[in-house]
Amino acid sequence: MAAPEHGFRRYYGLVFSSRHYTATVKAYGLTQEFTTPYTPEQNGLVERFFRSLKEECIWLHRFESLGQARAIIGRWIRYYNEERPHQSLGYVAPRAHPALAA
Numbered sequence: 438m439a440a441p442e443h444g445f446r447r448y449y450g451l452v453f454s455s456r457h458y459t460a461t462v463k464a465y466g467l468t469q470e471f472t473t474p475y476t477p478e479q480n481g482l483v484e485r486f487f488r489s490l491k492e493e494c495i496w497l498h499r500f501e502s503l504g505q506a507r508a509i510i511g512r513w514i515r516y517y518n519e520e521r522p523h524q525s526l527g528y529v530a531p532r533a534h535p536a537l538a539a
Contacts, residue, residue, distance in 0.1 A: 446470040446480055489517065 446469075453469070462469055472479040494513040500506035522528045531537050 446472060446483075486517075490514075 477484045498509055519532045520530045522530050526534045
């Protein structure tokens with residue numbers, strides 16, 4: 438199941454079927470692709486990201502406030518996107534990967 442060129446894949450949920458949300462998606466010229474309920478393997482990259490986020494960040498902290506949670510999770514996301522080695526990149530960090538160097 439290939440994702441549309443200008444769209445996104447998501448699970449079914451009430452928030453994603455509201456008239457306002459649907460109109461906003463159309464206004465941006467996007468298309469939506471829905472995964473089959475209870476089949477996380479259809480969205481494996483996102484599922485793996487959230488597993489890593491929980492195992493490497495969220496479960497290791499006891500957040501005292503929403504602000505603290507946002508700051509710590511934000512730092513981890515920057516680390517994930519720039520410095521953390523990724524299996525899909527041959528265990529090289531995105532920042533160091535030649536194909537991603539700007």
